[in-house]
Amino acid sequence: MAQLYTRLLYIFKFTFIILHSLSAQVEKAPARHEGDGPFGKLIIRGVTLVNSTGAPPYGPVDIVVERNRITQIKQVGYPGVPIDPKSRPQAAPGDKELNCDGMYLMPGFVDMHGHIGGQAQGANAEYVFKLWLAHGITTIRDPSCGNGLDWVLEHRAKSDRNEITAPRIKAYTVFGQGAKEPINTPEQARAWVQQNAKRGADGIKFFGAEPTVFRAALDENKKLGLRSACHHAQLEVARMNGLATARAGLTSLEHWYGLPEALFDDKTVQNYPADYNYNNEQNRFEEAGNLWQQAAKPGTERWNKVMDELIALDFTLDPTFNIYEANRELMLARRAEWHDDYTMPSLWRFYGPSRISHGSYWHSWGTEQEVAWKKNYQLWMAFINDYKNRGGRVTAGSDSGFIYQLYGFAYIRELELLREAGFHPLEVIRAATLKGAEALGMASQIGSVEVGKLADFVIIDQNPLANLKVLYGTGAIHLNDKNEVERVGGVTYTVKDGVVYDAKKLLADVRKMVADAKQKENFEITQPGMPAKAGKVSGGKN
Helix, strand or coil, rough: HHHHHHHHHHHCCCHHHHHCCCCCCCCCEEEEEECCCCEEEEEEEEECCCCCCCCCCCEEEEEEECCCCEEEEEEEECCCCCCCHHHCCCCCCCCEEECCCEEEEEECCCEECCCCCCCCCCCCCHHHHHHHHCCCEEEEEECCCCCCCHHHHHHHHHCCCCCCCEEEEEEEEEECCCCCCCCCCCCHHHHHHHHHHHHCEEEEEEECCCCCHHHHHHHHHHHHCCCEECCCCCCHHHCCCHHHHHHHHHCCCEECHHHHHHCCCCCCCCCCCCCCCCCCHHHHHHHHHHHHHHHHCCCCCCHHHHHHHHHCCEEEEEHHHHHHHHCHHHHHHHCCCCCCHCCCHHHHHHHHCCCCCCCCCCCCHHHHHHHHHHHHHHHHEEEEEEEHCCCCCCCCCCCCCCCCCCCHHHHHHHHHHHHHHCCCHHHHHHHHHHHHHHHHHHHHCCCCCCCCCEEEEEECCEEECCCCCHCCCCCCEEEECCCCCCECCCCCEEEEEEEEEEEHHHHHHHHHHHHHHHHHEEECCCCCCCCCCCCCEECCCC
8 A cells, every 4th residue: 555655646746736735725716806797688799709619700799698698699780881770689778788899709718727726836816717717718627626625616616606706617626635545446446436526526637546446436437427537647657548548438638648658559658768767857748758759650540540439439638738838949938928917926936947846847958858849749739630620529728837838828828729730710719618618518508609508708809710819818919000019909808607807907907916926025037047137036946
């Protein structure tokens, strides 16, 4: 038992759950002071609708919401032609009308890999929730419940009642969380899964386990009608890769670990160098950058066989491309423009080079590592795009709070990376909405703009299909007719469960939080190894 316990600790050591379990929970979200509604009747006027069913955009459209449900979607005219008021849904005294003429409306986004802050990062719930909502994210899956299941369930309930400013929350507890002793038998695994369900969790997040234990847990979870996710940690992936866990009942694979291993056709174990040490995170991640090149090539028999079986199993891939982007372009991620105004000092320090903090493995990261990771991405993206084209489900998740990826902003970057992988912009939006809803078992409630569904919307005054960058809170650069540089875009309104939030006001709140924290610490962001200005505290590691 002691040996197994040590193994489990190794599996969890560099994961979000351990960072939390060794420290206090993050500060709880305050009572809601933002947003208007829900209303008896809300009429959103004049939008171009991207409904996320696969249909092309159309408009102008008026959308009627009663309390938190869509009750009418009405085409009210033609582009460039004045709208006849008689053709529009009529407002009665007391009804709320939102003039969105010429704007684009999409379903609320689903972040399938959304950790709710972290004590180590200094990212509390209000900070994280507002960044998410400001970027149109109306539903998140918390894969680990790092603040504790009870904490997450409390926030889930408050969000459902709109008592806090927060997305809708799905709680996926990390396997074994709260157990009084290590789980080392199938019977213990089944008992824990039953208890997890009784406590109210929506699913389970795995990192790996001894195969009989893993299979028992997945089987019991499936019997109870719950879903599951797995980050296939290298310490266990050789015993159960992504195909093996899918066969056992896993419903979604996080990142990409487990996929190349399922595609091995000339080996059974990753080609680790003799001096490899998993606890050295630079070792771990630089060798991971060589992994896809060790797998079967696109279009080969093995590639096709694995893909076809995963699709037949209705398996979900949640790639989280963005979280590893610093591996292929460290300076790009590190110098992202939103860090200056939106990244907390504590979070910036957490990102910096360290042998201890998870995802801060920049011991000696250079051109060779980045080139390998660029090749890794080419093959990884080819698999994900091929999977989507053949009918497999691909979702959008961010895994923010690590590796220079910031809540909200990183999610939009994930959409850009899906586009880079080969997704049409409409397919990107569908991955971010309907496919996430399907993976959560919520497609009857959210994920598309249809009568009867919940009123979750992203509304923006630019066309995101032409340029996904307009969804960033910092907007997109535009040169106007006067040869002046301006910023355009940024989400205008996020509607969650019938409550209308001013997205730019939420961002202003976050900017103030960050500015206050910097003033309190006399802090400025500096790049790793660079000195601070006179009288300022450096942004490097303490």
